[in-house]
Amino acid sequence: MPLPRTDYDQYLRLDKFPHIWCPGCGDGIVLKAMLRAIDRIGLTRDEVCMVSGIGCSSRTPGYVDFNTLHTTHGRAITFATGVKMVRPDLTVIVVTGDGDATAIGGNHFIHAARRNIDITVVLYNNWIYGMTGGQVSPSTPPGKRASTAPYGSMEPNFDIVALAAGAGASFVARETVAKPVLLDRVIERAIRKKGFSLVEVMTPCPTAYGRRNKAGDAVAMTNDLKERSVPAARLAKLSQEDKEQAIGTGVFVDIEKPEYTEQYAKLVESLRHARA
Amino acid sequence: MSVETARSVRVITGNEACAAGALAAGVRFFAGYPITPSSEIAEELALELPRIGGFFIQMEDEIAAMGAIIGASLAGTKVMTATSGPGFSLKQENIGFACMAEVPCVVVNVQRGGPSTGLPTMPAQGDVMQARWGTHGDHDIIALAPFSVSETFELTVRAFNLAERYRTPVILMLDEIVGHTTEKVRLPESVEIVNRAAPDAAPDRYLPYRHTVDGVPPMASFGSGGYRFHVTGLAHDETGFPTNDPVEIDRLVRRLNDKIARHRDDIVEVERTRCDDAEIAVFAYGSTARSARQAVVEARELGIPVGLIRPRTLWPFPGPEVRDLGRRVKAILVPEMNLGQMAHEVEWAVQGGCRTVPLGRVDGQPIRPGEILELIRKEIRD
Amino acid sequence: MAQTEENTDRVEAASGSLQPTPEIIVKVSWCKGCGLCVEYCNRDVLVMEGLLPKVVAAEKCTSCLQCEMICPDFAIEVREGQVELVERSGGSES
Numbered sequence A: 001m002p003l004p005r006t007d008y009d010q011y012l013r014l015d016k017f018p019h020i021w022c023p024g025c026g027d028g029i030v031l032k033a034m035l036r037a038i039d040r041i042g043l044t045r046d047e048v049c050m051v052s053g054i055g056c057s058s059r060t061p062g063y064v065d066f067n068t069l070h071t072t073h074g075r076a077i078t079f080a081t082g083v084k085m086v087r088p089d090l091t092v093i094v095v096t097g098d099g100d101a102t103a104i105g106g107n108h109f110i111h112a113a114r115r116n117i118d119i120t121v122v123l124y125n126n127w128i129y130g131m132t133g134g135q136v137s138p139s140t141p142p143g144k145r146a147s148t149a150p151y152g153s154m155e156p157n158f159d160i161v162a163l164a165a166g167a168g169a170s171f172v173a174r175e176t177v178a179k180p181v182l183l184d185r186v187i188e189r190a191i192r193k194k195g196f197s198l199v200e201v202m203t204p205c206p207t208a209y210g211r212r213n214k215a216g217d218a219v220a221m222t223n224d225l226k227e228r229s230v231p232a233a234r235l236a237k238l239s240q241e242d243k244e245q246a247i248g249t250g251v252f253v254d255i256e257k258p259e260y261t262e263q264y265a266k267l268v269e270s271l272r273h274a275r276a
Numbered sequence B: 001m002s003v004e005t006a007r008s009v010r011v012i013t014g015n016e017a018c019a020a021g022a023l024a025a026g027v028r029f030f031a032g033y034p035i036t037p038s039s040e041i042a043e044e045l046a047l048e049l050p051r052i053g054g055f056f057i058q059m060e061d062e063i064a065a066m067g068a069i070i071g072a073s074l075a076g077t078k079v080m081t082a083t084s085g086p087g088f089s090l091k092q093e094n095i096g097f098a099c100m101a102e103v104p105c106v107v108v109n110v111q112r113g114g115p116s117t118g119l120p121t122m123p124a125q126g127d128v129m130q131a132r133w134g135t136h137g138d139h140d141i142i143a144l145a146p147f148s149v150s151e152t153f154e155l156t157v158r159a160f161n162l163a164e165r166y167r168t169p170v171i172l173m174l175d176e177i178v179g180h181t182t183e184k185v186r187l188p189e190s191v192e193i194v195n196r197a198a199p200d201a202a203p204d205r206y207l208p209y210r211h212t213v214d215g216v217p218p219m220a221s222f223g224s225g226g227y228r229f230h231v232t233g234l235a236h237d238e239t240g241f242p243t244n245d246p247v248e249i250d251r252l253v254r255r256l257n258d259k260i261a262r263h264r265d266d267i268v269e270v271e272r273t274r275c276d277d278a279e280i281a282v283f284a285y286g287s288t289a290r291s292a293r294q295a296v297v298e299a300r301e302l303g304i305p306v307g308l309i310r311p312r313t314l315w316p317f318p319g320p321e322v323r324d325l326g327r328r329v330k331a332i333l334v335p336e337m338n339l340g341q342m343a344h345e346v347e348w349a350v351q352g353g354c355r356t357v358p359l360g361r362v363d364g365q366p367i368r369p370g371e372i373l374e375l376i377r378k379e380i381r382d
Numbered sequence C: 001m002a003q004t005e006e007n008t009d010r011v012e013a014a015s016g017s018l019q020p021t022p023e024i025i026v027k028v029s030w031c032k033g034c035g036l037c038v039e040y041c042n043r044d045v046l047v048m049e050g051l052l053p054k055v056v057a058a059e060k061c062t063s064c065l066q067c068e069m070i071c072p073d074f075a076i077e078v079r080e081g082q083v084e085l086v087e088r089s090g091g092s093e094s
Helices: A025-040 A056-064 A076-086 A098-104 A106-114 A160-167 A180-193 A206-212 A218-228 A239-243 A259-274 B013-025 B039-048 B062-074 B085-101 B128-133 B149-166 B175-181 B244-263 B289-302 B319-326 B341-350 B369-382 C038-042 C066-070
Strands: A047-051 A067-070 A091-097 A120-125 A172-176 A197-202 A229-231 A247-254 B009-012 B029-032 B055-058 B079-083 B105-113 B119-123 B143-144 B168-173 B180-188 B230-232 B272-273 B281-284 B306-311 B313-315 B332-335 B356-360 C024-026 C046-049 C052-055 C078-079
Touching: A025 A056, A025 A120, A025 C066, A047 A056, A047 A076, A047 B029, A056 A067, A056 A091, A056 A197, A056 B230, A067 A076, A076 A091, A076 A106, A076 A259, A076 B029, A076 B055, A076 B313, A091 A098, A098 A106, A098 A120, A098 A160, A098 B039, A098 B055, A106 B062, A120 A180, A160 A172, A160 A197, A160 A247, A172 A218, A172 B175, A180 A247, A180 C066, A197 B341, A206 A218, A206 B313, A218 A229, A218 C038, A229 B272, A247 B085, B009 B013, B013 B039, B013 B149, B013 B168, B013 B175, B029 B062, B029 B313, B039 B055, B062 B105, B079 B085, B085 B105, B085 B128, B085 B168, B085 C038, B105 B175, B105 C078, B119 B175, B128 B143, B128 B168, B128 B341, B128 C078, B143 B149, B143 B341, B149 B168, B149 B180, B168 B175, B168 B341, B175 B230, B175 B289, B281 B313, B281 B369, B289 B306, B289 B369, B306 B356, B319 B332, B319 B341, B332 B341, B332 B369, C024 C052, C066 C078
Parallel strands: A047 A067, A047 A091, A067 B230, A091 A120, A120 A197, A172 A197, A229 A247, B029 B055, B029 B079, B079 B105, B105 B168, B143 B168, B281 B306, B281 B332, B332 B356
Antiparallel strands: A172 A247, B009 B180, B105 B119, B143 B313, B272 B306, C024 C078, C046 C052
């Protein structure tokens, strides 16, 4: 009996491998989880449009054999909006990072969530700007060091799940690369969901974040993510101190609300009837 | 005597003519953001696009509007956005992306007084150089400047056709006067339309950025016909994937620039009025050209041998046409609502063949025919 | 095109059953030596040898695919093994 493994190769631009991500970077784990989800749903390569911004996360589309679009820093969601509006039949997946989506791209992030347009945003959160050498990000935990926060970050960091939920996203989840099975399941749910879906994925950057903060190697950082993962339902029961260290995982929001392209199609239809 | 139908004769503003031209040219996706004096273009298309199964969206900012139209264009649709100075500044990074990724789109700039917030409700022509060099890096661009409501319709259609033909953003430079002036126009029943060249290779052999003979690669669309390809703003080779190879990078950047420069005969349009026997000429564009035309008429009535050269294309700059004229006249007067942005280009083009005399206004007021006539009279005396 | 080298172990399952031992394939030129596969294997099938994982106990592999899922480099694959029939003497051994 054949193993229930996913044939990743069919989705990859194999001539581009080995990829550029550092040894121990979790980004490849996220990509694999996305491919497992896409495979299980049964999407064809022609049906998927993957759009990214700038950063380590955003190199992902170059490695996959879909319709791929590598845009400007922070703006992937806007390009994705244009694609999805004129081709609502395509499955549009945005791949972005913590800086790309919540710093420069923050405005687009909250408005796409508010509109509830049917795109899936997979946000690779490595707590740093990795590609550019390790600068501080809105998700760098307070006190942690970065090249532009050499004395430790003085700023509170975003709760990206709360941000997306507050902006009106209809599906919001968080996982880490430490639990690939949970990760691919939640990505599958996010893609299947009709509406704006966000999956925030904690992924280690041993090179830029790890070294500066003495977080150890990939194994140590990934184990740390595993140990700190706490299912959402149990978060409330933690002590204040434990809560600060905890990474809440699972699905935080899964609600039904009108989806933007469907609403638009209804408008077009109603105008057509009015003319007839 | 022909019967004018209600449908084809309209009394409309330049902004409305722009929206009408876009619809006639086949626009089916508009993303925009409110900014005076361009908002009427968005408002008109917000009304009309859903009626014909097209798409309209007001995005959260100007940058988003530019991103959205690029995405929609890559998915196979004709697209447009409209703005004014501050928004035009915001759009520049993504305009550069459209240049680099060779994405057809039309960007309308209804110019107003600048810099910065400037004069939201008053005209200027101060963004002319920005249209050429607003985005970073070596790129070429096409920019058109209609001078009437009727010409706004016509050049909007032309802007779409050029964008499709050359796989490039085209900047349509109105100003507050052209945008907000109401004129009676007869709109054509149908217009000639150019579409992006479809790929001639099968999906597995398709090169989205092929260095073709004419410099313009055929363009597939996302999710169509089995074509899957990669689009990036990084320097790339013919396959569309990023490259660090100096040979490939050089080839790409030069092709992006050459594809427009080489086709200037097709792209550049200049209207000459009474230049054959002219001893001095007036170079004017946009709404200033209306005043210049009137000044030339009045000057001729006074027996002054003056002509008007009016570029409908601002970029590529009509250098050869201007140089040619410069050999035959003593002076070219350049009235514009800025401090000499085109006057510099004129002076460079004539290479000392004649005097270049700028006349700049930056106070939000149109240049009046009388001002230009006075300058003509002064220059003909010298 | 990436060169691949395969380190495989075909060891008959100790119980002598027809359950084939999985093939564990390491793409040497893609592996960046992060060690996550070794960490995630619950059965001590793999150890790091320098910067590459080495299969030391393929017969213990249960095809859970954890190593494959956790590998960020697409450099390890677990595939269905081949059934090899071997002449046996005596009863089954554990």
